Amino acid sequence: METVVKIHAADNVVVAVTPIAKGEAVQAAGTAITAKDAIPAGHKMAIRPIKAGEAVVKYGFPIGNATKDVTAGTWMHVHNVKSRLGNILDYSYEPEKAGRPELPKKKGYTFEGYARKDGKVGIRNEVWIVPTVGCVNSIAVEIERRAQKFKTGTIDVICAYTHPYGCSQLGDDMRYTQAYLAGLIHHPNAGAVLVLALGCENNQLDLMKKAIGDYDADRVKFLTCQEVGDEIEEGVRIVRGLCAFAGQFKRTTQPAGKLVLGLKCGGSDGFSGLTANPLVGAVSNQLIAEGGTSILTEVPEMFGAETLLMNRCKDRATFEKTVQLINGFKEYFMRYGEKIHENPSPGNKEGGITTLEDKSLGCVQKGGTAIVQDVLSYGTPAVEKGLLLLQAPGNDLVAANALAASGAHIVLFTTGRGTPFACPVPTIKIASNSRLSADKKNWIDFNAGGLLEGKSMQQLCDAFFAFLMQVASGKRHAKSEVLDKHELAIFKDGVTL
Structure with a gap:
């Protein structure tokens, strides 16, 4: 070594x-x-x-x-x-500087997934209870508890998701909540969903339905607690029917190109940019070569490395959307009088990351070398194939949840220090160093530290991609899947009434 x-x-x-x-x-x-x-x-x-x-x-x-x-x-x-970072910048679109390297060859990877009526494929078959407002959280949890006896067939989990929002919110905050919940409701890992409302909240059910748009009436049901006598009894009755519907789905062989990966890092150290992030970049390149999709987020952790992404945009229109993504997030910081470059956490610094540019140049490696095909607003579903950028902060829970709401089947989470958190979709933790992998076997799913010990990138990429196909097929599970994933983390920016 x-x-x-x-x-x-x-x-x-x-x-x-x-x-x-x-x-x-x-x-x-x-x-x-x-x-x-x-x-x-x-x-x-x-x-x-x-x-x-x-x-x-x-x-x-x-x-x-x-x-x-x-x-x-x-x-x-x-x-x-x-740091050398400033505030709002003017950018030039210079695609010739990107080099446009070729992606790896397609290898024809497949996995066993659940085909849905809308053409999407799930890697889990779960029944979700999604509140429109935090006031009904306890009702959702009790419905979940009583409905466990109906978990039959191929259903993996019956889960109620709780959050504190949906009322007393204004402007973008309400739109963010609605967009996030709508994305979750459409997620293919949910075979069926009960949308649970109170009745008097700002996030009225008719408004929530507009955010949801078209939906399968067999798969998505609604309940307004103030409109029934015993909301728990009625909720359990509805979930029983949803379980009967979801339990019929069977796994079938699907091309890897149906998968969407979310790319995220947290608790980074000085090795993250040498091992775990480049490994995830290589896996992202391979998935995109297979016809799949990767979503890169954490906009503040693009500051200082943003031109690398801008020059890889497929066209000028996508470049302009990326400029707005970056400068829009800088304006968000500036509205609150916060310094744009105050990002590396105490743990980052202890691990060897000095400035935001240091962190960002390591962070964006998770996106590999693919062309940027689109830029997504918070809560917007992924439609284009290839590498996408998503509006969301660097906070681990909020960003991972945002990736799930945009359709990520799996979140690939690189870390140099470790973290146990879970989100609505399997969250794979990749260690940047072998010490962490050995010390936190109950957190870490894959060790990228072998890159410092003589293993080749191709060797680890092949092994990691095969591991992901097993996770997608339900043959293996992320360590995070045994932990509590009930609480949602939704982006908030504004006044609460």
């Missing part, structure tokens, strides 16, 4: 694979360099002198500026590097 990794030929820093002691001599870029400081694993070391104000370069791009003169062997982190 190498002591340090230089990611790109233009870099003036390397990443420590193992801790480097002060005074230790390491081979970096063909030269022996003596460490001037103790450098933790995952952190950066300068490999040549860098003057104050000069760019610190990693991944071949600036991740910030040095705040003081440093010599080769210096630990480069928050104490001597600052």
